[in-house]
Amino acid sequence: MRSAARDALVAPVIFPHEAGCMRALADFTIEPGQGADGGVLHFSGPMVVSSLGLVDRRLRKLSDPVAQIDVRDVERMDTVGAWTVWRLSQQLGAEIVNCRDEAERLIKAISETDTNNESIRAPRLPLIKRVPDEVGTLVIALAVGFLQVVGFLGQAISAAGMILRHPRRFRGLALVHQMELVGVNALGIVGLMSFLVGVVIAQQGAVQLQQFGAEIYTINLVGRLTLRELGILMTAIMVAGRSGSAFAAQLGTMKLTEEVDAMRTIGVSPTEALVLPRIIATMIMLPLLGIYSSVLGIIGGAFLGAVSLGIPFLTFLARIQEVVPIHDVWVGLVKGPVFGLIVALAGCYQGMQVKTNAEEVGTRTTSAVVLAIFTVIVLDAFFAVFFTKIGWG
Amino acid sequence: MDQAQAHLADIPDEFEGDYPIRVRGLVNRFDEHTIHDGLDLDVKRGEIIGVVGGSGTGKSVLMRSIIGLQIPQEGSIEVLGRSITDARDDEDIDIRSQWGVLFQGGALFSTLTVAENVEVPLREFYPEISDDLRHEIARYKVLLSGLPANATSKYPSELSGGMKKRAGLARALALDPELLFLDEPTAGLDPIGAAAFDNLIRSLQETLGLTVFLITHDLDTLYEICDRVAVLADKKVIAVGTIPELLALDHPWIQEYFNGPRGRAAKDAQDREAASVVQPDQKTATSPMEQE
Numbered sequence: 235m236r237s238a239a240r241d242a243l244v245a246p247v248i249f250p251h252e253a254g255c256m257r258a259l260a261d262f263t264i265e266p267g268q269g270a271d272g273g274v275l276h277f278s279g280p281m282v283v284s285s286l287g288l289v290d291r292r293l294r295k296l297s298d299p300v301a302q303i304d305v306r307d308v309e310r311m312d313t314v315g316a317w318t319v320w321r322l323s324q325q326l327g328a329e330i331v332n333c334r335d336e337a338e339r340l341i342k343a344i345s346e347t348d349t350n351n352e353s354i355r356a357p358r359l360p361l362i363k364r365v366p367d368e369v370g371t372l373v374i375a376l377a378v379g380f381l382q383v384v385g386f387l388g389q390a391i392s393a394a395g396m397i398l399r400h401p402r403r404f405r406g407l408a409l410v411h412q413m414e415l416v417g418v419n420a421l422g423i424v425g426l427m428s429f430l431v432g433v434v435i436a437q438q439g440a441v442q443l444q445q446f447g448a449e450i451y452t453i454n455l456v457g458r459l460t461l462r463e464l465g466i467l468m469t470a471i472m473v474a475g476r477s478g479s480a481f482a483a484q485l486g487t488m489k490l491t492e493e494v495d496a497m498r499t500i501g502v503s504p505t506e507a508l509v510l511p512r513i514i515a516t517m518i519m520l521p522l523l524g525i526y527s528s529v530l531g532i533i534g535g536a537f538l539g540a541v542s543l544g545i546p547f548l549t550f551l552a553r554i555q556e557v558v559p560i561h562d563v564w565v566g567l568v569k570g571p572v573f574g575l576i577v578a579l580a581g582c583y584q585g586m587q588v589k590t591n592a593e594e595v596g597t598r599t600t601s602a603v604v605l606a607i608f609t610v611i612v613l614d615a616f617f618a619v620f621f622t623k624i625g626w627g
Numbered sequence: 628m629d630q631a632q633a634h635l636a637d638i639p640d641e642f643e644g645d646y647p648i649r650v651r652g653l654v655n656r657f658d659e660h661t662i663h664d665g666l667d668l669d670v671k672r673g674e675i676i677g678v679v680g681g682s683g684t685g686k687s688v689l690m691r692s693i694i695g696l697q698i699p700q701e702g703s704i705e706v707l708g709r710s711i712t713d714a715r716d717d718e719d720i721d722i723r724s725q726w727g728v729l730f731q732g733g734a735l736f737s738t739l740t741v742a743e744n745v746e747v748p749l750r751e752f753y754p755e756i757s758d759d760l761r762h763e764i765a766r767y768k769v770l771l772s773g774l775p776a777n778a779t780s781k782y783p784s785e786l787s788g789g790m791k792k793r794a795g796l797a798r799a800l801a802l803d804p805e806l807l808f809l810d811e812p813t814a815g816l817d818p819i820g821a822a823a824f825d826n827l828i829r830s831l832q833e834t835l836g837l838t839v840f841l842i843t844h845d846l847d848t849l850y851e852i853c854d855r856v857a858v859l860a861d862k863k864v865i866a867v868g869t870i871p872e873l874l875a876l877d878h879p880w881i882q883e884y885f886n887g888p889r890g891r892a893a894k895d896a897q898d899r900e901a902a903s904v905v906q907p908d909q910k911t912a913t914s915p916m917e918q919e
Contacts, residue, residue, distance in 0.1 A: 240738040286760070312803035312835065339834055352766065
């Protein structure tokens, strides 16, 4: 798994050349021995984590015969110093001499840990195997993921059925709270966005239609487009970004802190208490927000009409009533709950799938939003074809 | 080299004075809620100081203040001769390479293996260390902190609670710090694991000459390894001393804490152990079982 958090922590730090000069460094000299006997290696200076980095590189290349390692002149020693001395004595087959008590104790403690040959990385396949392995995992995950989403939807539906049979278990307060978060709190941003999009459609439409002297059809354009398509589509995208992501992150964090497990053990079904209120709230609020968005879009168009096309504001609104067939409103309203279901389902499902770590909360939240928006747009295309075929063109 | 040694900018060789941690007149307030009000505390070099107090008395807040994570409203904190409270931002606290912190839950980086966790501070402070040496350091620190060798390449999510604590300790010890901060190291461990962890901390402290600031609720830990105990109550440190010294005080909370059923049990355990270690002959001689 590639991971940004991981890369940030294990990326190589640029080696500052001055780093070695800022502090006291350890050093060594080799006194050559006579004949077949090895020489004596004298360490000097502090042998601590901050002083050994550069010396260690030289020590590893050492090939002179050394029989003794003398640490008499070492000022201070920490475990890294002790490790360096111990490792060197093993590498060269040398004896450590003139050790002070503390140093000896450290070296003894360290020598007992010299049995760890474990790789510091998690086991990883070679590239040639890893690529098919990851592709295979991805394909399986896709298939399993699809089945799991269906299963998750089934769970939510059966929980809804349970609530219909035992209405007292229904969590009204949670539902209202979610409706506020999903719907009421989104009014500002959805309204502003829709108003501006209405203005842009009217303005761009008018430029094109003017070429045929048909500016008056700007009203048809704005009215039908916002009510049928844009109002609900843009709202769904905004809600996926605002609430779908929030669902995934909330539930994911609750999974990590074992809150979901705690609920289960107390006998509270997480599907009933967490998932269902969110799904129902989104399914109720999305059509309402969609209508609201369409209305603001029309107001935006009317505003532009009044300002730059010379169509009076109220005339624009009155004309909307004449040119927009009522089934356009139904088209928008029918799509609302479906899109709401998709957005909430994607968010809750991804949130409940979090298992391992904080990074997964992030990736799950991203996939919740991306999947929700993608599915919404694909479905919208199907709806467009479907409604035209049944004569609601 | 002499010139280079003249300005050891980042690492003071020897700290002059006996108190690596000095806290004076600390005031911490969250909104209207005052946690500390004029708290003083000195920690001696080379000791293990235990910090106790009821829940919500601000033990963790005190630790967070000392390591610069929590900015107090008033008061001064000096660590290894550097003022923490005068630091304008994080960059100013340049003694981080000389302390290690073990957080309550371990706070391991979840996307890295245990060994890679240990390597993070090494990479950060000493980039000149070669990969080989850094890997070796990570490996022996893992064993030193009492983990099995095969934990080296595991991710934190694959470890048990006690192993996470040990891995957190390995990371806290990565730079061979002089100061070790431990926030409830034995909480949530089984009694055997907790006792082993106590021994580990004591032996590391003795071998490496650490100064340890230890927050705990564990009375056994207090009796076993703490040189002195600081008691937090009434928004202050009301007393610091060895346990016998504290027991001589007439403060209701201290009396209840150490003389409650758990306090007595821990004391008895300590006494038994002291008797069996210090005077084995005398014990066998006077044991009623033996006389019969």
